[in-house]
Amino acid sequence: MGHPLRLGIAGLGTVGVGLINLLRQNQESIEARCGRSMEIVAVSARNRSRDRGIDVSAYEWYDDCAELARNAEIDVFVELIGGEDGPAKAAVEAALASGRHVVTANKALLAYHGTELARSAEAAGVALNFEAAVAGGIPIVKTMRESFAGNRATRIYGILNGTCNYILTCMEQEGADFDVVLKRAQDLGYAEADPTFDIGGFDAAHKLALLTSLAFGTEVDFSSVYVEGIERITAQDIQVAGELGYKIKLLGVAQDTGAGIEQRVHPTLVPAKSPIADVDGVFNAVAVTGDFLGDLMLEGQGAGAGATASSVAADIVDIALGNIQAPLGRPTKHLTPYKPAPMRAHAGGYYVALEVQDRPGAFAGIATRMAEQDISLKSIVQRAPEISVDIDGAKDASVAETRPVVLITHDTLEKSIRKALECIESDGAITSAPRMIRIERL
């Protein structure tokens, strides 16, 4: 039996408590695998007196997590605090500077400072493991770092935020509107009181920035991620997409276009028959294509105490077994600067939803604007207007005079569709701002 691996855990929220439970409950089998024991020696959290449902009094307590990272007698600093700066960053930097291995679930920290922290870990000869930072229990970091090593990636994409996927799944299954489902998700604890970070796509963007680096061997560049949230998706979008053979998912996609690498998070029409279309509710999935591997998809729980603790534990076991790998899959000196492919050059199909005035020539004008940009149409869905009738029985003129029209384009350029929609809007034949959703070929 080797000497025990000594752990210091900063952050005792659901994941921290889940990790302690895991290490206690499965202690015997973990020690059998590692040939050494795991010993939690120190912990840190904001509030010492909070009832966490477990007894942590046997562990040395630190009010300051950076002090724990620096001074406690530990081999591994486990950072479960969160946040891209502040105490988490200070503590991780302190741990690396002191030659301690780091395991973290902090996607924001790595999205902003991943390359720099990887460099520090490398210089110190220690691990910086972050399996839990991307897609919870899904072992996509290890898969990309290690199993994918023989391949060149062409694309990596995924459903990276369970809150958004839960909301879109409910909207689809119930025909309900966004606001209604968001409210319920908040009541159930699946969405935060301020949901912007999730539904705006930023959480998914943090994770995508890490996947991009792992897949393409580039420096982490969160600032270049194009981000669009799900706030403007309507029940009707989901219904019409369904009729046309698509589902709507919030995808994070990183793709080598030849001219650079696109990093984008946005609502996406995916073919209903593609494997990722069936990933419902709070589940996450990541799919990657390699030149030799072909297509691979991993699906599992993207959040939750157990699944996240499982990934943190695997990272710790790797350290216990001496499996210390370059944090981003290759030495930082071999990472190339991220070269963005601008969104205006993005090529793909588009779903376009318009409220068109119900008068002769209105649709002809729209079709002309599309043609001017060399955009050809694959499908046109025109609905009878929903005529609302007021209490006197008279038609509500403002509603009756428009028709919802949905266009599906063949592949075109983002700048072309944007230009066409700009012209259509200024022509005045539509009554509200046009909305478009990108289509992903899977």
Place this chain on the structure above:
Amino acid sequence: MGHPLRLGIAGLGTVGVGLINLLRQNQESIEARCGRSMEIVAVSARNRSRDRGIDVSAYEWYDDCAELARNAEIDVFVELIGGEDGPAKAAVEAALASGRHVVTANKALLAYHGTELARSAEAAGVALNFEAAVAGGIPIVKTMRESFAGNRATRIYGILNGTCNYILTCMEQEGADFDVVLKRAQDLGYAEADPTFDIGGFDAAHKLALLTSLAFGTEVDFSSVYVEGIERITAQDIQVAGELGYKIKLLGVAQDTGAGIEQRVHPTLVPAKSPIADVDGVFNAVAVTGDFLGDLMLEGQGAGAGATASSVAADIVDIALGNIQAPLGRPTKHLTPYKPAPMRAHAGGYYVALEVQDRPGAFAGIATRMAEQDISLKSIVQRAPEISVDIDGAKDASVAETRPVVLITHDTLEKSIRKALECIESDGAITSAPRMIRIERL
């Protein structure tokens, strides 16, 4: 740059050639990851003069693969020959005895001799890596060995044979019969001239034996796997199952029942809405449930030169980086003997197809036999008989007098359903042997 990792490759079929292509094509990025080069120094195959589409004249040639394993100046012996005994076994044993790392895609060898070979590798302090032996490009071996380390498994199951999945998918999509689709699969090269090994479930059983060991920490015990192939599945089974909300897949399942571990490969009704139901064609998938992780599923290409070479390459990269793990996920001394749960004690639902004589009381007799075994029925599908009419317009009496009946049972024991079907058969109210397909709760 560290010293080169020297490889000897035995077996130059599609996977061997795929590996050489991969190592050449992605040499630069692999070397960047590893900080050292990969150098193929020796190869071995049955036929030196065969045209393989690549030039292997730069590599030292061995007619005898065991001699290569023993005498060539190599660090890693890559075994791509196949077969549970014979030259592959002799060569792998020679490599381990000579202190060389081994990477193999040989599921049969490991299914029969996995524990013993793991012990030899451990004694020699070398790697025995076999990612390519289970589910081709899907990194399930690494996932179970490393990412799953913090968990206790309750069940692992998968679609482990692409030939069977291709045949079942075609039967479902076309309503075609088994023989027709098998013939086409053979013509397309998806099935061997003698297809028994695949369609009989034996290939899947080899892989399942390895997954069981990785998931439950038991010694590899292929001989205990219950195996049933897909030969008796009819187009009608697939159609009726579909009407009842199921698809039929050949699954390999290992499950801890409390009394032991079931290992079984058989055609299975899976809920049409379960993620594995959508894994179609030649794709493979493996799903595992852990006490902390929850459910995880990996889906990808289960065979083919590129995907298999990708897994072999990842195993080699692990060795290059010094990541040498216990072959079966924990030291062999910590593996427990496999304790089988007998199939007669298997609990689950059943699909039962009967050809029932069209006379009063026939069905009542069947229902009574089920009731005697405490089996309750969930669904009964009785079809109008297919009346075939001969050229004179007379009914074909032998056909008109039976009715196909399908029963879906609630959970019961395998011994109960077997006993009930035995009684039903000896009662003489059915005109051909009853057939049953297990239902998996997913």
